[in-house]
Amino acid sequence: MSDRLILKGLTSDDYMSDADRWALKKLKAIPLLPKVVAKFFELGLDRWLYCYNMGMSVRCGPNQYPTLYNILVESCEVLDMPIPELYVTNNPFPNAFAGGVERPYITLRSSIIETMNDEQMYHLIGHELGHIKANHVLYFSIGFLLYPLLDILGQRTLGASDIATYALTLALFEWSRQAEFSADRAGLLVSQNLETSLDAMIALTAGPSRLRHELSREAFLEQARTYQGAAPLDKLGQAVVFAVIGKTLTHPMPIHRAQAMDRWVTNGLYSKTLAKFSHENVARAG
Ligand SMILES: [Zn+2]
Numbered sequence: 001m002s003d004r005l006i007l008k009g010l011t012s013d014d015y016m017s018d019a020d021r022w023a024l025k026k027l028k029a030i031p032l033l034p035k036v037v038a039k040f041f042e043l044g045l046d047r048w049l050y051c052y053n054m055g056m057s058v059r060c061g062p063n064q065y066p067t068l069y070n071i072l073v074e075s076c077e078v079l080d081m082p083i084p085e086l087y088v089t090n091n092p093f094p095n096a097f098a099g100g101v102e103r104p105y106i107t108l109r110s111s112i113i114e115t116m117n118d119e120q121m122y123h124l125i126g127h128e129l130g131h132i133k134a135n136h137v138l139y140f141s142i143g144f145l146l147y148p149l150l151d152i153l154g155q156r157t158l159g160a161s162d163i164a165t166y167a168l169t170l171a172l173f174e175w176s177r178q179a180e181f182s183a184d185r186a187g188l189l190v191s192q193n194l195e196t197s198l199d200a201m202i203a204l205t206a207g208p209s210r211l212r213h214e215l216s217r218e219a220f221l222e223q224a225r226t227y228q229g230a231a232p233l234d235k236l237g238q239a240v241v242f243a244v245i246g247k248t249l250t251h252p253m254p255i256h257r258a259q260a261m262d263r264w265v266t267n268g269l270y271s272k273t274l275a276k277f278s279h280e281n282v283a284r285a286g
Contacts (some may be wrong), residue, residue: 004192007277010080012134014273015185017260020134023175027139032168036149040142043152046101049141053099057087057107068108068125071118075125075190081133086125088113094207096124098131101138115208120200123191130186136179143172177252181260189273194265198258205254224259 007014027033040046060069069086076083084104091109094116098106106128116124131137142149146169155165188197195217202220206212264270 004074004078004190005274005278006078006080007189007274008080010189010277012130012182014276015130015182015189016134017178017181017185019178020175020182023171023178027171027175030164030168030171032155032164035153036142036146036168037138039149039153040138040145045145045149046141049144050100050103050105053087053089053105053107057089060086060088067118068113068121071121071125072106075122075129078190078192079126079129079133079186081129084129084132094204096128097140098128098137099141101141104132104137106132111208112204115203116200119191119193119196120203123187123197123200124204126190127183127187129190130183131179133186134179134182136183139172139175140179143176146172180252180257184257184261185264185270188261188264188270192274194261194270197261201254201258201261220255220258221262224255224262227255227259 058064060066060072062069065086065088068088072086073083084098084100084106087105087107089107089109092111094109094112094114096106096108096112098104106125108124112124113121131140150165184197184201187200188194191197191200198217198220202215202217203212205220206215209215
C-alpha cells in the first residue's frame with residue numbers, strides 16, 4: 001500500500017493554471033472553432049483516431065504490463081476519476097499522450113518506459129490523466145488534425161478566410177502550450193513529490209542515456225532560473241523565441257515547465273491544494 005493522499009472530490013479547477021484558463025477563453029471566442037469541432041465529429045475522426053491508436057499499440061491491463069496498469073489505477077484513485085484505457089506503442093522518441101474524446105486513453109511510447117523509473121511514471125501518467133480530467137483531449141485532437149480539417153472546410157485558401165484561420169491556429173497552439181502547465185500540476189498531485197516530478201521532467205528533456213546517473217536536479221533548476229532571468233531574452237529574445245518559434249510549438253519548453261512546477265510548490269499553492277483534501281482522508285480513515 002502506498003501512502004499517497006487520495007484527493008477525493010478533486011476537480012480540474014483545483015489544478016488549472018490561470019494561463020490555461022485565459023488561453024481557453026480566448027480560444028473559445030474564435031468564431032471558426034465551433035465549425036471545426038462540428039466537422040471533427042461529423043467525420044467520425046475521434047473514433048478513427050481511437051481505432052488507429054488501438055491498432056498500433058498493446059493495451060495494458062491486469063495481465064498485460066501490470067506494473068504500468070497498477071500505476072494507472074492508483075493514479076486515477078488519487079485524482080478521483082474513471083480509469084481510461086492505457087496503451088504502449090513502439091517508438092524510440094520518449095513521450096506519452098492522451099487521446100479519445102468519447103473513450104479516453106493514454107498511450108506511452110516504449111522508450112519512455114526505459115527512460116523513467118516507476119515513481120516518475122506516476123508523474124507522467126498523472127500528467128496525462130490531468131489532460132483527460134480537464135477535457136483537454138477534444139482541442140488536442142482538433143489541433144492534431146487542424147490542417148486537414150481546415151482543408152476540408154475550405155478555410156486554407158488565399159483570401160479573407162486566412163485571417164480567421166490564422167487566429168484559430170495561433171489561439172489553439174497558445175492554449176495547447178498553456179494546458180501543459182495544468183497537466184504538470186496534476187502530475188505533481190499524483191507523484192506528491194516535487195523532486196520526483198522534476199526528475200520526470202529531466203528524463204523527458206534529456207532522454208534515455210547511459211550517463212543518467214550524472215544528471216543533476218539542482219543543476220537543472222539552476223538552469224531554469226538562469227533561463228528565466230537571461231537579459232538577452234528580454235524583449236527581442238522573447239519575441240523571437242515565443243512569437244516566432246513558439247507559435248508552432250504545442251508544448252512549452254521543458255525548462256519553463258520545471259520552473260512553473262517549482263513555483264507552484266514554493267508559492268504554497270500545491271500544499272494548499274493537498275491540504276484541502278487531507279482532512280477528508282483523515283475523516284475517512286477515522
Ligand atoms: Zn501534456
